[in-house]
Structures are given as C-alpha cells and as structure tokens.
Amino acid sequence: MMVSQLTRGEREVSILIAAAVALCGLALAIAGRNDPLGVHGAFVLVGGVALIAFLLSRLDSPEPDVSLRPSEYYDDPIKVGIALSMLWAVFGMFVGVWVAAELAWPFLNFDTAWLSFGRLRPAHTTGVIFGFGGNALIATSFHVVQRTSRARLAGQVSPWFVLLGYNLFCFIAVSGYLMGLTQSKEYAEPEWYADLWLVVVWVTYFVLYLRTIARRKEPHIYVANWYFMAFIVVVAILHIVNNLAIPVSLGHAWSYPIWSGVQDAMVQWWYGHNAVAFFLTAGFLGMMYYYLPKRAERPIFSYRLSILSFWGITFFYMWAGSHHLHYTALPHWVQTLGMTFSIMLLVPSWASAGNAILTLNGAWHKVRDDATLRFMFVAAVFYGLSTFEGSFLAIRPVNSLSHYTDWTVGHVHAGALGWVALITFGSIYTLVPSLWKRERMYSAALVEVHFWLALIGTLIYVFAMWNSGIVQGLMWRTYTESGTLAYSFLDSLVAMYPYYIARTLGGFLFLLGAIVGCYNIWMTVRASPAAAETAPKDLPDARWAEGTATTPAE
Amino acid sequence: MAELFHRKIERTAIGFVLAIIAAASVGGIIEIAPLFTIDETVEEAPDMRPYTPLELAGRNVYMREGCYACHSQMIRTLRDDVDRYGPYSLAVESRYDHPMLWGSKRTGPDLARIGGKYSDIWHVAHLTNPRDVVPQSNMPSYPWLARTSLRTEDLGLHLKAQQQIGVPYTDEMIANAARDALGQALPDSDYAAGVQERYGDKAQISAFDGVTTELTEMDALVAYLQVLGTLTDAAYENTVAPEEAPDAEDLAAGSATTSGGR
Numbered sequence: 001m002m003v004s005q006l007t008r009g010e011r012e013v014s015i016l017i018a019a020a021v022a023l024c025g026l027a028l029a030i031a032g033r034n035d036p037l038g039v040h041g042a043f044v045l046v047g048g049v050a051l052i053a054f055l056l057s058r059l060d061s062p063e064p065d066v067s068l069r070p071s072e073y074y075d076d077p078i079k080v081g082i083a084l085s086m087l088w089a090v091f092g093m094f095v096g097v098w099v100a101a102e103l104a105w106p107f108l109n110f111d112t113a114w115l116s117f118g119r120l121r122p123a124h125t126t127g128v129i130f131g132f133g134g135n136a137l138i139a140t141s142f143h144v145v146q147r148t149s150r151a152r153l154a155g156q157v158s159p160w161f162v163l164l165g166y167n168l169f170c171f172i173a174v175s176g177y178l179m180g181l182t183q184s185k186e187y188a189e190p191e192w193y194a195d196l197w198l199v200v201v202w203v204t205y206f207v208l209y210l211r212t213i214a215r216r217k218e219p220h221i222y223v224a225n226w227y228f229m230a231f232i233v234v235v236a237i238l239h240i241v242n243n244l245a246i247p248v249s250l251g252h253a254w255s256y257p258i259w260s261g262v263q264d265a266m267v268q269w270w271y272g273h274n275a276v277a278f279f280l281t282a283g284f285l286g287m288m289y290y291y292l293p294k295r296a297e298r299p300i301f302s303y304r305l306s307i308l309s310f311w312g313i314t315f316f317y318m319w320a321g322s323h324h325l326h327y328t329a330l331p332h333w334v335q336t337l338g339m340t341f342s343i344m345l346l347v348p349s350w351a352s353a354g355n356a357i358l359t360l361n362g363a364w365h366k367v368r369d370d371a372t373l374r375f376m377f378v379a380a381v382f383y384g385l386s387t388f389e390g391s392f393l394a395i396r397p398v399n400s401l402s403h404y405t406d407w408t409v410g411h412v413h414a415g416a417l418g419w420v421a422l423i424t425f426g427s428i429y430t431l432v433p434s435l436w437k438r439e440r441m442y443s444a445a446l447v448e449v450h451f452w453l454a455l456i457g458t459l460i461y462v463f464a465m466w467n468s469g470i471v472q473g474l475m476w477r478t479y480t481e482s483g484t485l486a487y488s489f490l491d492s493l494v495a496m497y498p499y500y501i502a503r504t505l506g507g508f509l510f511l512l513g514a515i516v517g518c519y520n521i522w523m524t525v526r527a528s529p530a531a532a533e534t535a536p537k538d539l540p541d542a543r544w545a546e547g548t549a550t551t552p553a554e
Numbered sequence: 555m556a557e558l559f560h561r562k563i564e565r566t567a568i569g570f571v572l573a574i575i576a577a578a579s580v581g582g583i584i585e586i587a588p589l590f591t592i593d594e595t596v597e598e599a600p601d602m603r604p605y606t607p608l609e610l611a612g613r614n615v616y617m618r619e620g621c622y623a624c625h626s627q628m629i630r631t632l633r634d635d636v637d638r639y640g641p642y643s644l645a646v647e648s649r650y651d652h653p654m655l656w657g658s659k660r661t662g663p664d665l666a667r668i669g670g671k672y673s674d675i676w677h678v679a680h681l682t683n684p685r686d687v688v689p690q691s692n693m694p695s696y697p698w699l700a701r702t703s704l705r706t707e708d709l710g711l712h713l714k715a716q717q718q719i720g721v722p723y724t725d726e727m728i729a730n731a732a733r734d735a736l737g738q739a740l741p742d743s744d745y746a747a748g749v750q751e752r753y754g755d756k757a758q759i760s761a762f763d764g765v766t767t768e769l770t771e772m773d774a775l776v777a778y779l780q781v782l783g784t785l786t787d788a789a790y791e792n793t794v795a796p797e798e799a800p801d802a803e804d805l806a807a808g809s810a811t812t813s814g815g816r
C-alpha cells in the first residue's frame with residue numbers, strides 16, 4: 001500500500017532518504033561502539049536497510065496515474081497512522097497497567113533493570129502521549145487539513161517521512177529508557193540525537209502542513225487548523241529550548257542540559273506545562289473542532305467563542321508553567337504570575353468545552369444513541385472538569401496539599417484518559433469508516449462496550465487517585481497536639497496500597513476497551529467496501545457535506 | 555471589528571503562524587529571562603562545591619534508574635516539609651545540577667537532605683532489596699548495581715562537558731577524574747588524598763558498598779546519596795521561618811492521633 005501511490009521517481013527519492021537514514025545509523029553505530037549509543041545506531045541502520053530492501057522490491061510495481069492526483073485525497077499515510085496510534089495505545093496502556101501494578105505489588109519489578117518502575121514509567125508516558133496521542137494527531141491533522149482545505153496533501157513522500165520518522169523517534173525514546181538512557185526531564189526524556197532527529201521530522205511536518213493549507217480552495221482557514229498549526233509551531237519552540245544540551249562526546253548517548261538548577265526547573269515546567277497545552281490540548285481541540293461537528297452533523301455553536309478560546313489558550317498557557325513549582329526555590333513573583341494566569345486560563349478552557357457541548361444542542365438524541373458521538377461528548381465534559389481542577393490545583397494553598405501526591409496523577413489521568421483518549425477514540429471511530437469507505441464500523445455494539453469500559457475505567461482510576469492523593473497530603477501535614485508530625489512517611493505509603501490496587505483495576509478496564517477498539521477497527525477494515533453508490537463522495541472537488549459542518553453558525 | 559480583523563488573518567497561513575508565535579512567546583520570555591539577570595534568584599554560597607566524579611557518576615545512575623520519578627529533591631517552604639525533611643531547599647543548592655532533579659511526585663520521601671542520615675551499609679542493603687530493611691516499602695530492588703562495575707575511563711569527558719556549560723571543574727579535576735572516582739571509594743590510598751585536595755576536606759572517602767576490590771555502580775550511587783544536602787551549609791544559615799500550611803488547622807482538625815515524627 002505504501003508504494004502503490006508513488007511514481008518511480010518518488011520511490012527512488014524514498015530510497016535515497018532511507019539510505020541517508022541508514023548512513024546516520026551506521027555513523028552512530030561506529031561512533032558509539034562502546035556505548036548504548038551504538039545499539040541505537042545499529043537499530044537505525046537495520047531499519048534503514050530493511051526499508052531500502054522493501055522499496056527496491058516494489059520499485060517496478062505499477063505506477064499511479066499522476067494526472068488524477070489533484071482530484072483525489074491522499075489517505076494512505078493516514079490509514080497507517082491510525083493503525084500505529086492504536087498499536088501504541090495498547091502498548092502504552094499495557095505498560096501503564098504494569099507500572100500501576102508494580103506500585104501495588106513491587107515483586108513485579110522482578111529484580112530486572114529494564115522492568116523496574118523507574119525505567120518503565122517514562123516508557124508508559126512516552127508510549128501513550130507521543131506514541132498513541134502523537135500518531136493520532138498526525139493522522140487526523142493530515143485528514144482534517146485536506147478535507148477543510150479541499151486540497152490534497154502537498155507532498156507524496158513527505159507525509160511518509162513525517163509519520164515513519166516520528167515513529168522512529170518514539171521507538172528510539174522507549175528503547176532508550178529500557179537501556180537506561182534518559183535526560184530525566186519529564187516528557188522530554190529522549191537523548192540529544194533523538195531530539196535532533198525530531199527537529200528534522202517536525203520541520204518537515206510544519207512545511208508540509210503550511211504548503212497544504214496554501215493549496216486550499218476555501219478563502220478561510222478552518223478553526224481546527226488553527227489548533228493544529230499552534231500545536232506544530234509551539235511544540236517545535238518548546239522542544240528546542242528545553243532540550244538544548246551538550247553530549248559527553250559524539251560517541252556517547254549521555255548528555256547534560258545547558259540549563260541548571262532553578263533556571264532549568266523553570267524551563268522544564270514551561271516546557272512541561274505547555275506540552276500539556278499544545279500537545280495534549282491544542283492538537284486534540286483541533287480534532288474536536290472537526291470530528292464532533294461532523295459526527296453530530298451540526299455546525300460549531302459559536303465562531304466568536306472559537307476565536308476567544310483559541311487566542312486565550314495560545315497566550316495564557318505559556319505563563320502558567322510555574323504553578324508546578326509552588327513553594328520551591330523559584331522566586332515568588334514567578335509563582336504568583338503562574339498562579340494568576342492559570343486561573344485566567346479557565347475562561348478560554350471553558351469557552352472551548354462549552355462551545356463543544358453547545359454544538360450538541362439539538363442533537364442530544366444522537367448522543368444518546370451513538371456511542372461514537374458520546375465518546376466526544378464525554379471527552380468535552382472531562383476537558384471542562386480537568387481544566388477546572390487544573391486551575392484549582394494551581395492556587396498556591398491548594399497546591400501545598402496536592403503537590404507531590406497522587407492528586408496530581410489523578411488530575412493527569414482525568415485529562416489523559418477522560419479527555420485525550422476519549423476524544424481520540426471518538427474521532428477514530430468517525431474517521432475509520434469514511435477512510436476505508438465502509439458504511440459504518442464493523443460493530444456498533446463493540447463501540448458501545450468500549451465506551452463503557454473506558455468510562456468506568458477512567459472513573460475508577462480518577463476516584464482512586466483523588467482519594468489517595470488527598471489522604472496522603474493530609475497525613476503529611478497532620479500534627480499531634482504536642483506539635484510533632486503525626487504520621488511517618490511510611491504510614492502514608494501503607495495507606496496508599498488499596499488505592500494502588502483499585503487504580504490498576506481501573507487502568508486494566510481502560511486497556512481492555514482499547515483492545516476491543518483495535519479488534520473492531522481491524523474487522524471494519526477487513527469488511528468489503530460499501531457499494532460505490534452508497535459510499536459518500538469524499539473528493540476535493542465534490543462539495544460534499546463538509547460545507548455544513550465546517551462553516552460557522554454565525 | 556475584532557471579528558472582521560480575525561476574518562482577515564484567517565486568510566493567510568504565514569500571518570496566522572506569526573501571530574501564534576508572537577502570542578505564545580510573551581509568557582516564557584517574561585518569566586524565564588529575568589531568572590538569569592536578577593541576582594537574588596540564586597543565593598551566594600562561597601562554600602558550594604561541584605560533585606566529585608564518583609558522585610556525578612552516581613547521579614547519572616540515579617537518573618538512569620528513574621529514581622526521580624518517585625523521589626523529590628526539593629523541600630518546600632512549608633512547615634511540615636521542613637519538619638519532616640530539614641531546612642527548605644535553596645536555589646543555590648542545585649546551581650550545578652544539569653539537569654535539576656527536583657521531581658514532581660513523592661511515592662517515596664524527599665531526598666534533598668538524605669546525605670548522612672543513614673549509614674552506607676543501610677543504603678546498600680536498602681538498594682539491594684528495600685523490603686529487607688523496610689518491609690512495607692514498594693520501592694524496586696536494584697541488585698544489579700553492586701554487580702556492575704562502574705565505567706570510569708570516560709569520566710573526564712563528563713566533567714569536561716559540564717565545564718563547558720559552566721560548572722567550575724578545573725582542568726586538573728578533569729585530568730584526574732577516573733583516578734578520583736577510584737580514590738573516593740578506596741580509603742587510605744594515595745588516590746583518596748587527591749580527592750580531598752581537589753574537592754575539599756568534606757568530600758567523603760569511604761568504601762561505600764563495603765568492597766574495595768572493585769568500583770561498582772553501587773559505590774557511585776551511595777556516594778551520591780550521601781552527599782545530597784551537604785554541598786553547602788547555606789540552607790542552615792540566614793533562612794526565614796517556613797510557612798504554616800495555609801489551611802492546616804481546618805483540614806487536619808481532629809485527625810491527629812498517633813505520634814512520632816518521620
């Protein structure tokens with residue numbers, strides 16, 4: 001499938017790129033022969049060579065008719081992106097359940113380095129955020145930008161480069177943690193060579209996106225694309241600034257960030273919080289602004305609210321990172337600024353959530369009957385909830401209780417499971433049938449099953465962590481009448497075990513739901529295509545249903 | 555009006571991207587840049603020293619194993635934090651930390667002042683199997699650390715890299731890095747004397763893992779743990795009283811029963 005839409009010339013270009021990547025791998029393998037770096041070099045080399053072999057074997061297969069291109073969308077990379085996203089979802093969530101179980105039953109570390117909690121935890125966060133979330137964002141952004149611009153992606157090879165290059169980054173990252181390679185910066189753990197590679201991939205993504213928008217047949221850029229653009233641009237800025245580092249040598253995987261101490265803390269959480277903002281929020285809002293109105297077959301409630309919330313989020317979020325550093329050695333004025341902007345952030349956040357929910361006004365019967373739409377509705381509700389919780393946790397006195405506890409983890413997963421994962425599943429269930437030209441998903445009942453597993457799993461997880469976090473926070477600060485601390489640290493740990501077990505169960509249900517989803521998608525893809533007459537027309541020149549859902553109501 | 559203006563910028567992708575960059579840059583610039591220029595941000599501490607090569611290697615083990623995922627190294631200015639862990643952390647204490655390891659989650663206790671609190675033997679036993687010394691602990695065991703010999707031949711390069719980003723390692727320290735790593739875990743050797751010459755009398759020389767025939771990752775990690783909180787005395791001087799937890803009374807009322815500190 002990958003090559004059938006490429007001309008012979010494009011296949012040759014792909015081979016050259018794969019060869020360049022393989023050569024980079026070879027160079028790393030040689031320079032790092034006494035270091036884990038060499039292992040990564042070897043992986044890259046083998047991957048590059050395998051890709052070359054694959055491309056060579058198809059070099060002479062039939063070529064596509066180039067003249068048809070302008071009148072067709074380019075969907076192959078999207079299909080592969082969705083498959084990769086679901087694979088990463090299962091991997092990342094499985095690791096999540098595993099690390100959750102390790103905290104409840106520590107023998108599960110099996111005295112083995114690569115299985116130990118500290119190395120697996122970043123494999124979980126990277127697997128779900130970048131593997132699952134990132135692939136879903138790339139795939140849906142490729143879809144949305146074509147449909148809303150009514151133009152084909154501005155490149156044949158570059159979408160593949162972005163998608164596969166990005167997955168190479170994720171693979172290097174996760175395999176690196178298992179070998180003990182990490183910068184230890186949360187959500188920016190991969191080492192310098194992986195970071196450099198991501199810059200190359202990301203710049204290509206940016207150029208591809210802008211060039212596609214430049215081809216649009218609509219005068220205006222649709223809201224969803226604003227968010228995807230903000231996601232791409234700002235993530236690039238954050239990534240570069242936070243990852244500036246100097247390697248021990250060109251033959252070492254290890255590096256030292258140029259920032260230190262308090263400045264490093266501020267840069268890290270400016271990055272960390274805005275990874276939440278522009279990766280886990282802006283990108284997924286882009287998804288929401290397209291697939292939710294599409295599925296509900298109603299235009300977005302308010303264009304004005306869209307503008308307000310977009311610029312509010314883009315401007316306010318960047319000030320809020322310092323709420324991760326309350327009561328620390330960070331100067332007080334920065335903490336105060338962070339708190340203030342975090343509270344103001346509630347306005348654009350709720351404007352987005354409200355805009356989504358009000359869009360469903362008049363379509364409530366669909367929300368009731370259609371689990372796919374319900375996924376997106378509940379996601380918008382969780383988005384509202386977790387942003388409210390976030391603004392609340394950013395208040396200094398509240399944070400004095402919640403910081404360092406499981407409350408933060410509960411907040412994270414209210415956002416990550418309830419918002420990020422649910423909006424993604426809803427979007428994917430909307431996208432898959434149209435992409436593969438099926439009338440509907442293989443089984444509506446299984447979508448329903450997935451929905452309930454996901455919702456119940458999320459609720460168990462989040463309630464367990466709210467409880468454990470607040471109990472923990474209170475135990476730490478409780479004094480006896482004689483003015484000594486009432487509980488040892490160990491007392492608070494012992495109190496956590498029941499919640500850790502409950503969380504593992506909740507996570508397991510959520511994982512089960514994702515597996516059901518994979519099966520359902522697989523069966524949909526395998527089903528025979530809908531008859532040509534019944535399949536909706538989805539071509540750049542057909543002004544199909546697009547118009548109604550993506551033009552503002554006002 | 556505003557809406558009309560927006561209708562305009564929606565028509566140009568480049569314009570829109572520039573607007574995003576402008577809107578998104580302000581916060582970071584205003585909050586981050588002054589941290590480098592305002593002198594009070596980081597306190598003066600003339601006694602502050604960088605890590606010895608062995609401690610630095612131990613710090614890298616700490617990062618590699620992901621200890622930071624469960625342990626913070628940042629005592630907040632709150633009374634209960636201070637009562638439990640010691641004087642609150644100052645910015646200067648992590649001045650040479652590339653990267654900082656302040657952490658964001660306490661599945662285990664804070665470690666900012668763990669240095670000297672337990673013996674070396676306790677740490678070795680605890681790291682080898684935490685449940686041998688703390689039966690209810692959920693911390694992973696790290697038995698491989700005592701079995702893995704420490705890579706020292708490239709420690710000079712590590713120090714060199716740190717020197718380039720502003721850590722005050724001298725060329726002499728860089729040249730002797732591997733030797734100093736060995737010396738710090740070999741009490742009474744010639745090598746050991748060199749460590750104190752270069753890093754001061756307070757640098758601890760000890761057979762950290764109890765075995766002097768081989769330098770292991772366990773030696774390095776324990777050396778690192780034992781130095782935490784002892785690189786400078788600044789936190790014990792001239793710091794203001796910690797803050798009362800803002801709502802401690804209301805929240806904790808009546809729930810205090812058992813006694814005993816940590």
Ligand code: HEM
Nearest residue numbers: 093096097099100125128129409412416420421507510511
């Ligand atoms: C099957 C579902 C999941 C389970 C069982 C799970 C479990 C866990 C566990 C046990 C931790 C470590 C908490 C700690 O250190 O105390 C964690 C951290 C984290 N997980 Fe998940 N997770 C799941 C799904 C997800 C998803 C879908 C996302 C994102 C889209 C996500 C994002 C994160 C993040 C960002 C952290 C770090 C939190 C922090 O540093 O405060 N997780 N997860």
Ligand code: HEM
Nearest residue numbers: 276280323324342345387390391393394403412415416658
């Ligand atoms: C208005 C919006 C939001 C605000 C003001 C906000 C605020 C906060 C605060 C105060 C913390 C705790 C910091 C600490 O004590 O360490 C936090 C942690 C976190 N939040 Fe939010 N939050 C918001 C929305 C979200 C959303 C929608 C997500 C989506 C997934 C999310 C993901 C996270 C993550 C991953 C962390 C943990 C970081 C870490 O410690 O590793 N937040 N947030």
